[in-house]
Amino acid sequence: MKPKFLVGGLVIAAALAYMIYAGVTQYAVYFVTPSELGSAPVAGKAYRLGGMVERGSLRWEPRTLSLTFALSDGKASVPVRHKGAPPDLFGEGRGAVVEGSWSADGYFRATHIMAKHSEEYTAPHDTSQAGVKELMRTLSGGNR
Amino acid sequence: MTPEIGAGALIVALGLAIYGCAAAAVGGRTGRVALVESAQHAALGVFTLVTACLLLLAWSFLSFDFSVRYVANNTNLGTPFYYRLTAVWGALEGSIVLWAWMISVYTLIVVLRHRRNARELYPWVLSVMLGVLAFFLLVMTLPAPVFQRLAPVPADGRGLNPLLEDSGMITHPIALYLGFTGFTVPFAFAIAALVTGRVGDAWITTTRGWTITAWYFLSLGLLIGGWWSYHVLGWGGYWAWDPVENAAFMPWLTGTAFLHSVMIQERRRMLRLWNLALVIMTFALTLFGTFLTRSGVIASVHAFTQGSIGVFFLSFLAAVLLLALGLLAWRWDALGAQGELDSVVSRESAFLLNNVLLVAAAFTVFFGTVFPLLSEAVRGVKVSVGAPFFNQVNVPLFLGLIFLMGVGPLIAWRRASLDNLKRNFLWPVALGIAAAAVFRLVGIRSSLAVLALALAVFVTATIAVDLVRATRARLRTGERLPGALGGLLLRHNRRYGGFAVHLGILVVAVGVTGSQAWSVQTERTLRRGESTELGGYHVRFDGLAASEESNHFKVTGTFTVTKGNATAAVLQPAKKFYPQEQSPIAYVDYRLGLTEDVYLVLGDFARDGSQATVRLQVNRLVSWIWIGGAILTLGTALALVPERRKAPVPVLVPV
Numbered sequence: 001m002k003p004k005f006l007v008g009g010l011v012i013a014a015a016l017a018y019m020i021y022a023g024v025t026q027y028a029v030y031f032v033t034p035s036e037l038g039s040a041p042v043a044g045k046a047y048r049l050g051g052m053v054e055r056g057s058l059r060w061e062p063r064t065l066s067l068t069f070a071l072s073d074g075k076a077s078v079p080v081r082h083k084g085a086p087p088d089l090f091g092e093g094r095g096a097v098v099e100g101s102w103s104a105d106g107y108f109r110a111t112h113i114m115a116k117h118s119e120e121y122t123a124p125h126d127t128s129q130a131g132v133k134e135l136m137r138t139l140s141g142g143n144r
Numbered sequence: 145m146t147p148e149i150g151a152g153a154l155i156v157a158l159g160l161a162i163y164g165c166a167a168a169a170v171g172g173r174t175g176r177v178a179l180v181e182s183a184q185h186a187a188l189g190v191f192t193l194v195t196a197c198l199l200l201l202a203w204s205f206l207s208f209d210f211s212v213r214y215v216a217n218n219t220n221l222g223t224p225f226y227y228r229l230t231a232v233w234g235a236l237e238g239s240i241v242l243w244a245w246m247i248s249v250y251t252l253i254v255v256l257r258h259r260r261n262a263r264e265l266y267p268w269v270l271s272v273m274l275g276v277l278a279f280f281l282l283v284m285t286l287p288a289p290v291f292q293r294l295a296p297v298p299a300d301g302r303g304l305n306p307l308l309e310d311s312g313m314i315t316h317p318i319a320l321y322l323g324f325t326g327f328t329v330p331f332a333f334a335i336a337a338l339v340t341g342r343v344g345d346a347w348i349t350t351t352r353g354w355t356i357t358a359w360y361f362l363s364l365g366l367l368i369g370g371w372w373s374y375h376v377l378g379w380g381g382y383w384a385w386d387p388v389e390n391a392a393f394m395p396w397l398t399g400t401a402f403l404h405s406v407m408i409q410e411r412r413r414m415l416r417l418w419n420l421a422l423v424i425m426t427f428a429l430t431l432f433g434t435f436l437t438r439s440g441v442i443a444s445v446h447a448f449t450q451g452s453i454g455v456f457f458l459s460f461l462a463a464v465l466l467l468a469l470g471l472l473a474w475r476w477d478a479l480g481a482q483g484e485l486d487s488v489v490s491r492e493s494a495f496l497l498n499n500v501l502l503v504a505a506a507f508t509v510f511f512g513t514v515f516p517l518l519s520e521a522v523r524g525v526k527v528s529v530g531a532p533f534f535n536q537v538n539v540p541l542f543l544g545l546i547f548l549m550g551v552g553p554l555i556a557w558r559r560a561s562l563d564n565l566k567r568n569f570l571w572p573v574a575l576g577i578a579a580a581a582v583f584r585l586v587g588i589r590s591s592l593a594v595l596a597l598a599l600a601v602f603v604t605a606t607i608a609v610d611l612v613r614a615t616r617a618r619l620r621t622g623e624r625l626p627g628a629l630g631g632l633l634l635r636h637n638r639r640y641g642g643f644a645v646h647l648g649i650l651v652v653a654v655g656v657t658g659s660q661a662w663s664v665q666t667e668r669t670l671r672r673g674e675s676t677e678l679g680g681y682h683v684r685f686d687g688l689a690a691s692e693e694s695n696h697f698k699v700t701g702t703f704t705v706t707k708g709n710a711t712a713a714v715l716q717p718a719k720k721f722y723p724q725e726q727s728p729i730a731y732v733d734y735r736l737g738l739t740e741d742v743y744l745v746l747g748d749f750a751r752d753g754s755q756a757t758v759r760l761q762v763n764r765l766v767s768w769i770w771i772g773g774a775i776l777t778l779g780t781a782l783a784l785v786p787e788r789r790k791a792p793v794p795v796l797v798p799v
Binding site: 065086 | 669
């Protein structure tokens with residue numbers, strides 16, 4: 001192999017290594033639990049925070065698209081604010097992962113919410129069924 | 145009784161595959177033809193048995209046999225019959241059955257096609273194919289038993305994951321798995337070449353069709369996956385750099401590299417070691433992808449559930465890599481290059497650089513995907529890198545690849561003279577620069593978009609230059625235009641098929657560029673009768689309605705979309721409530737267009753139907769991605785037309 005090609009290869013490898021290094025330092029997202037975040041929050045750092053949506057903490061204002069709730073891991077709880085509708089599968093008492101950063105004003109500003117989803121299904125539960133039936137009734141009533 | 149028959153058949157098939165694998169190897173070593181023939185019968189037996197299992201499984205689904213755990217978990221009485229069929233491969237265990245079935249089909253085709261034309265390699269190819277098949281049959285018997293009984297038998301099943309109730313789920317897994325499993329054949333040939341020491345070019349010429357077919361199905365699987373993501377998942381995009389997507393993308397990248405580097409070996413007898421390494425890497429990556437998606441080591445939105453299956457795949461992967469590396473070391477002396485690279489400015493260099501960039505991209509994707517595991521193991525911190533990382537590192541690589549797509553096919557072999565460069569690239573480069581200037585002038589602000597589009601123009605121009613020049617040459621011999629063009633395409637079908645595939649990729653690239661640069665979105669809560677505006681479209685909320693479907697309830701919103709004074713579309717995004725799901729599933733509605741799609745997702749809504757929250761997107765040029773896929777299909781078909789150099793060229797005589 002001629003030296004030209006070797007040098008070319010090394011240059012490409014070095015460039016790639018640099019791009020990967022820069023990419024990782026710039027876009028690293030740290031997985032934390034509410035207690036880990038609560039003990040040492042760094043404003044501006046990108047986090048992925050996972051926990052349970054605390055019962056009674058969920059507020060959703062459709063007109064302003066403001067969604068606030070608290071994520072908890074049983075030990076600590078972190079207030080989260082998000083602008084946008086709650087995703088499917090999202091609700092109190094359920095697991096959720098939010099991506100975003102810690103605001104200096106003392107809350108977690110979420111840019112993205114992911115509700116936990118798995119391939120395993122729960123057995124059909126009657127409560128939600130009843131809810132849907134009622135919903136069907138009100139909606140058809142509303143349209144008439 | 146059905147499940148027991150199925151489970152028994154699988155065990156017999158496993159035994160046959162192990163026997164065939166050994167018999168073919170011994171036959172290859174000793175030259176005893178009877179043993180190889182016996183292995184052929186074993187292959188036929190395995191195919192028959194796995195086919196029977198697939199049919200039995202399908203029958204269990206069609207007949208609602210909830211005594212089978214897998215059936216009960218993935219279907220219920222309300223599932224329509226076509227989704228009961230797709231449910232066969234809708235989850236872990238069944239997908240392995242489909243996978244094994246495809247390998248058994250490929251094995252049979254190998255027997256039929258190569259029994260005579262690859263005598264030396266053939267016994268070993270057969271042995272490797274049956275060995276791989278044996279592994280998958282083992283997985284089906286131990287960690288993922290598809291015919292396992294469930295007691296007590298439930299009155300109704302849990303139902304299919306609603307996200308999989310989509311026509312894309314019929315085609316997407318089939319195309320993807322045909323691609324994944326298709327690379328088993330070139331891999332088997334590579335191993336056979338190493339074992340027999342015939343590391344020359346025979347294995348490459350023989351497997352050309354296989355490689356193209358596998359590559360095509362993998363491409364198609366990726367594109368259909370993107371389409372499914374776009375129209376079902378409702379997040380408004382087609383690619384998220386999710387580990388599962390990456391798992392399929394990595395072998396595509398190395399497979400693409402292989403597809404190109406074999407041409408260098410065919411023409412210049414170089415890169416023997418590299419080609420063997422690439423095809424081994426591609427096959428290993430398909431296994432790694434299966435491991436990633438099925439072991440649950442990396443959390444992903446659509447990963448299968450976990451189990452001990454990860455250990456099986458990792459062990460097999462390790463065994464395959466050890467065996468392959470051992471063979472490479474053993475044959476090291478025979479793998480030296482016969483040709484030499486002459487100049488940096490040559491077709492060989494362009495192809496080599498293309499390979500380096502593709503493998504670099506594969507490495508980047510690999511690194512980003514396993515980064516959480518690495519960082520947790522090394523530093524004890526869970527860190528991930530998301531889509532921005534993949535985009536930032538890969539975009540320069542992909543732009544380089546598009547540039548090479550224009551250079552590679554036209555530049556001269558060995559050493560390109562200045563004259564050759566001028567003749568081939570003067571016009572395309574001028575057009576590319578002019579296009580960049582025009583894109584700037586019409587107000588495209590993103591430099592990245594300008595660069596990507598200008599490169600696309602450059603590459604298209606190189607293809608046009610080649611086509612025009614070749615057609616003119618034919619016209620000079622007195623042919624008419626249609627005849628000249630048709631004859632050219634058929635006679636040089638490999639070359640022009642390749643060009644057409646390049647065009648398809650370009651169209652996909654333009655779609656990706658456009659959608660990344662110009663798509664816009666907004667989220668609003670609308671009262672009934674209220675409108676919102678985005679990208680020139682006014683969307684008015686007309687009301688909600690509820691309905692009962694065969695296996696779910698549905699709340700549908702009606703929205704009128706107007707542009708200017710004309711009604712552009714009435715969109716009806718919905719939320720579906722499945723009894724087996726804890727919460728509703730969004731059902732997206734959209735109007736697709738050549739330049740822009742209007743894409744509407746129903747979010748939260750008031751119970752009395754008085755207001756609804758919607759996410760409205762105007763996605764630009766996304767349709768180009770799907771159109772690119774169609775062009776890619778035509779190009780592959782052209783490239784695969786059997787060689788007919790010796791057949792007389794039909795002469796059309798006007799009567």
